[in-house]
Amino acid sequence: MVNRIHYFSGLILSVFIAFHLANQxxxxxxxxxxxxxxxxxxTVYRHIVVETVLLFAVAFQVATGIRLSFKKGKKSIVERVQLYSGLYLSLFLIVHVTAVMYGRQLQLDTNFYFAAAGMNIYPATFIFIPYYFFAVVAVTLHLASLHYLKTKSAKVSYSIAIIGITxxxxxxxxxxxAFNWRTIPVEYENFIKGVLPTKPRVHFLPGP
Ligand code: HEM
Structure with missing residues (x-):
């Protein structure tokens, strides 16, 4: 039963993630x-019905994933890849969705700059670049290992993983x-500064 819920909430989430990552x-x-x-x-995923289904899928995915991770027994390397990528994804999903909802609560438009702020403001970059990088890697490793466990096709599974990392x-x-760093609007910079300590910027006043 837990397996089936995890599979179906995973399917719903996968559709959103495909569009979401194309957007990124x-x-x-x-x-x-x-x-x-x-x-x-x-216009689609912020529709009240769609968003409710999506958020329930996130909650079910995380809860059933954590439940499945307690399954005992010796695990192969591929099963371990699936377990650890899934655990990272659970943590990421909780933090990511909470941050987006919190940002929206503060009347911030959680658009491109919401994610870009963490990745472009020093020293938050050291946390947010790996945080997003490994999230996408974890999605693809989770899928690649699932594919391998179901089909035993190493070629396709490696291809999924390589495409994901790319x-x-x-x-x-x-x-x-391309690491030339983007300029971030002040409201997003303030949001990140509220979350993480950042080096204060030195503002020079124009001379007399
Ligand atoms: C580079 C990686 C990612 C970036 C930069 C990113 C960025 C964002 C941003 C900016 C939003 C707010 C969207 C909006 O306001 O319309 C958002 C929402 C969301 N993201 Fe991501 N995301 C990334 C990866 C992921 C991954 C890997 C997942 C799932 C495993 C995910 C799941 C979600 C969910 C569920 C929402 C909430 C959608 C909603 O109900 O409004 N994201 N993300």
């Missing part, structure tokens, strides 16, 4: 392109403007 990849074309696509996608690198490249 649009960061390669700049903030405006990303926001334009997000505005379009929001996509993750491209997203970080897009979000950070």
């Amino acid at each position: 990849l649009f960061s390669l074309f700049g903030a405006e392109a990303h926001i334009e696509l997000m505005t379009l996608l929001r 996509v993750s690198i491209l997203m970080i490249t897009g979000y950070t403007d």
Whole structure:
């Protein structure tokens, strides 16, 4: 039963994640392109019914995933990859969705800059770049290991993992403007400063 719920909530989440990650990849074309696509996608996933189903899927996925991780017995390497990528995803989903809901509560538009702030403001970068990078890697390792356990096809499973890692690198490249760092609007900078200590910026006043 727990297995079945995990599988079905995973299916619902996968549809959202596919569009969501495609949206994140649009960061390669700049903030405006990303926001334009997000505005379009929001007309679907911000619909009260769709969003309620999505948030329930997140809750079921995390709860059943944690329950499944307590299953005893010797695990193969692939099963361990599935377990640890799933545990990271559970933690990520709890933190990520809570942060988005909290941002929305503060009347912040949780758009491109909401995620970009953490990745571009020093020293928060050291936390947020690995945090997002490993989230996307974990999604693909979780899928790749599941595929291997179901089909025993190592070739396809490795391909899924390699594509995922490449996509993750491209997203970080897009979000950070290839590590040239993006300028972040002040309201998002303040949000990150409220969450994590950041180095204060020195503002020079114009001379006389
Ligand atoms: C580079 C990686 C990611 C970035 C930059 C990112 C960024 C964002 C942003 C900015 C939002 C707010 C969307 C909005 O206001 O419309 C959001 C929402 C969300 N993200 Fe992500 N995300 C990433 C990866 C993921 C992954 C891997 C998952 C799932 C495993 C995920 C699940 C969600 C969920 C469930 C929401 C809430 C949607 C809603 O109800 O409004 N995200 N993300």
